[in-house]
Amino acid sequence: MKVAVQAVPADAAVISELLSPWNVTFTEPEDADVSIVYRQKPIEAKSTVIIPSESESFKAWARNNGLKVTIKPGNLVYVPATSYTTLSITPNRQYCYDLPTNPIFDDSTSTDVKPKECTATLKINAVKEFNGIVDATLNPKQAKLHRLFTGLPVPYGLVPARIRNFMMRTECGPENLAICDKLPLDALRYMLSNAIENASGKQMEKKPIFLDNYVCLLTHDVETAQGLQKARFIKKIEEKYDTRSAWFLPSKRYKLNDGAVRELANNGEVGAHDTKHDGKLAHLPKKELVERFSDVKHTLGTIIQQPVEGFRAPILQHNPTILQALNEAGYTYDTSIPAWEPKHPYTMKPHGIGTVYPLTLNGLMEIPLTLPQDHQLLYVLGLKPEEALKIWAVMASVIRDLGGICMFLVHPDYEFGNGNTSYYEELIGAVTEDPQATITLPSRTKTLINEYS
Numbered sequence: 001m002k003v004a005v006q007a008v009p010a011d012a013a014v015i016s017e018l019l020s021p022w023n024v025t026f027t028e029p030e031d032a033d034v035s036i037v038y039r040q041k042p043i044e045a046k047s048t049v050i051i052p053s054e055s056e057s058f059k060a061w062a063r064n065n066g067l068k069v070t071i072k073p074g075n076l077v078y079v080p081a082t083s084y085t086t087l088s089i090t091p092n093r094q095y096c097y098d099l100p101t102n103p104i105f106d107d108s109t110s111t112d113v114k115p116k117e118c119t120a121t122l123k124i125n126a127v128k129e130f131n132g133i134v135d136a137t138l139n140p141k142q143a144k145l146h147r148l149f150t151g152l153p154v155p156y157g158l159v160p161a162r163i164r165n166f167m168m169r170t171e172c173g174p175e176n177l178a179i180c181d182k183l184p185l186d187a188l189r190y191m192l193s194n195a196i197e198n199a200s201g202k203q204m205e206k207k208p209i210f211l212d213n214y215v216c217l218l219t220h221d222v223e224t225a226q227g228l229q230k231a232r233f234i235k236k237i238e239e240k241y242d243t244r245s246a247w248f249l250p251s252k253r254y255k256l257n258d259g260a261v262r263e264l265a266n267n268g269e270v271g272a273h274d275t276k277h278d279g280k281l282a283h284l285p286k287k288e289l290v291e292r293f294s295d296v297k298h299t300l301g302t303i304i305q306q307p308v309e310g311f312r313a314p315i316l317q318h319n320p321t322i323l324q325a326l327n328e329a330g331y332t333y334d335t336s337i338p339a340w341e342p343k344h345p346y347t348m349k350p351h352g353i354g355t356v357y358p359l360t361l362n363g364l365m366e367i368p369l370t371l372p373q374d375h376q377l378l379y380v381l382g383l384k385p386e387e388a389l390k391i392w393a394v395m396a397s398v399i400r401d402l403g404g405i406c407m408f409l410v411h412p413d414y415e416f417g418n419g420n421t422s423y424y425e426e427l428i429g430a431v432t433e434d435p436q437a438t439i440t441l442p443s444r445t446k447t448l449i450n451e452y453s
């Protein structure tokens, strides 16, 4: 699909990010199948997608088309994504159009109206809502309890796990673990894609990586020296099934056994998991962050004799400063933001970025942790390992249908790595026998996206 974007560069970047799962070529309006117009005057002759705003040009356009626009607080909006999956979003605001008595006016879909044959008008300001979601995710309100723990003069890890887990415990029935209503950012993506199809009369095509197969990433954070020992058993299971995974290690929390680290890197990937793992990243100035991130990158890179490309923050901390510091320290990706988790330690509430596709944030590729990590399912929701496997399977089936990235986080330190590893083997067996799953390493993800686009 050839798309022209009429918007200022910052807004055009958001529109391009929203469309990143699809094969879209951005061109000049005269060569485009469709123009997307935001806060500017549309070229009337073109097939056009209008993203509403409070700009004068949008108001003038509405007046010229006989539309009376009212802005209301947002209600739940359903967005068809595939023939099986419908996503939803509750936007901050919704644009309602009083329809003129125009026989070709079409309001057959919930997400757009067509005042003309070749114009689709969104009911949501997708650019503003996208910025709102990213902003709320990267700058969340810190819960008092989290401030208390991470403000302690000792690493938060010294607070007994029993107490930490008790504080984190939450009630969340299986009905609350559906994923379709937790991906508002993806709802915006599909809303825009559907509007382009409506306006152009042509089908949008996904990039191959998000189409025929889905990418499956197995990842582990290794919290203790014992965890590093257990990691070897998990690695053996992966070898048995001829698959591989990424291991995120802190460099200064426990003494690293160089041989064990090299074993994990062999046909796998080793990423950084901070230095001390003291839970304080969210409060450090950028200079200190860059020092820490460079330090762990160098230490691990020296052990494995390869560059360390990826980072995962302890307790999935994330904010704009951390992302900038990772970029400056030379990382190529971060994977510290959950798509959604039931109770994020920083906010003590459900929290996530609401997408199952990678995105660029502050110049760095972010691969969201798309499935809730084992800690959330086992210790926050109190599920048994076999129940956690079922929840993952149901959520993964939706991500598979969307062609998104299915990322697992399994800690060797917790249940799946303890003594009986049969549950982990069950998971690996299910993933490896799925012919649609491409199991790869996070560092390969960017190449896979670019290879096909």
Ligand SMILES: [Zn+2]
Binding pocket: 221, 222, 223, 273, 277, 313, 314, 315
């Ligand atoms: Zn950790």
